[in-house]
Amino acid sequence: MEKKTKILFSSLAAGLFLCQAAVAADYKTSVGLGVGMAPDYEGSEDYTAVPLLFARVGWGDGDYVMLKGTQLKWNLLNDQIEFGPLLQYRGERDDVDNDQVDAMKDIDAAVEAGFFLTGRSGPWSATLEFAADVSDTYDGFLITLGGNYRQTISDDFKMTYGVSTTYASDNYMETYFQVDAGNRGTSTLPNYNADGGFKDVGLNVAADYSFNAKWSIVGNLGYKYLLGDAADSPIVDDEGSEGQFFLGAMGVYRF
Numbered sequence: 001m002e003k004k005t006k007i008l009f010s011s012l013a014a015g016l017f018l019c020q021a022a023v024a025a026d027y028k029t030s031v032g033l034g035v036g037m038a039p040d041y042e043g044s045e046d047y048t049a050v051p052l053l054f055a056r057v058g059w060g061d062g063d064y065v066m067l068k069g070t071q072l073k074w075n076l077l078n079d080q081i082e083f084g085p086l087l088q089y090r091g092e093r094d095d096v097d098n099d100q101v102d103a104m105k106d107i108d109a110a111v112e113a114g115f116f117l118t119g120r121s122g123p124w125s126a127t128l129e130f131a132a133d134v135s136d137t138y139d140g141f142l143i144t145l146g147g148n149y150r151q152t153i154s155d156d157f158k159m160t161y162g163v164s165t166t167y168a169s170d171n172y173m174e175t176y177f178q179v180d181a182g183n184r185g186t187s188t189l190p191n192y193n194a195d196g197g198f199k200d201v202g203l204n205v206a207a208d209y210s211f212n213a214k215w216s217i218v219g220n221l222g223y224k225y226l227l228g229d230a231a232d233s234p235i236v237d238d239e240g241s242e243g244q245f246f247l248g249a250m251g252v253y254r255f
Helices: 002-019 170-177 228-232
Strands: 029-039 047-059 063-068 071-075 081-090 110-121 124-133 141-152 157-168 197-210 215-226 243-254
Touching (some): 047 243, 081 124, 170 197, 170 228, 197 243, 215 228
Antiparallel strands (some): 029 243, 047 063, 063 071, 071 081, 081 110, 124 141, 157 197, 197 215, 215 243
């Protein structure tokens, strides 16, 4: 169970990077499966292999339900302005490779619910996501802003370039980056107070190559740089890394 939940956290992170814009919506239904590499936990310098999952079922004028990683979205509008609820799972921080962080009190898995809004114009798109903890794990929220540009190299080959940033509430930052008597456990990390704010900026590049009308392979390289109190936390500054890489490849079948 410990290893499973760690993989689910990393799968969420890697899946969001890999599937954010690379898989086209040309077909009503798409399914994908692959493998990636993602940080052991947010702020870690250690990496772990993770499964990558993707499924999208569409109908009408842009309506769809989509699973990417461990995030589920339902678009209630159209293919130009997308809006709807989202639900995602964040695995517990437990059984990590770093001894100091592993000695801290475990963080339970979290279920987050919220909404998303995406606007599209030609090859450009912009997205706002709001997700709040509904499982009493950290009782906070995250706001993510992102933008993407999709370049058509040929009928068979497309590239997507993306940027993003995430704002985290006080409670999220305290849970995942603060060090105090309440969560230190047997770790010897120094006390540290983490306040809410913008916690990261990210870049990602994805390539989508179609072998035929049904099958394609999607590859992605993503990078996230932790900011502010997240970067300065001893969990990251002393024991981890501000730079977080994500790498993955996925086979996709469209029908």
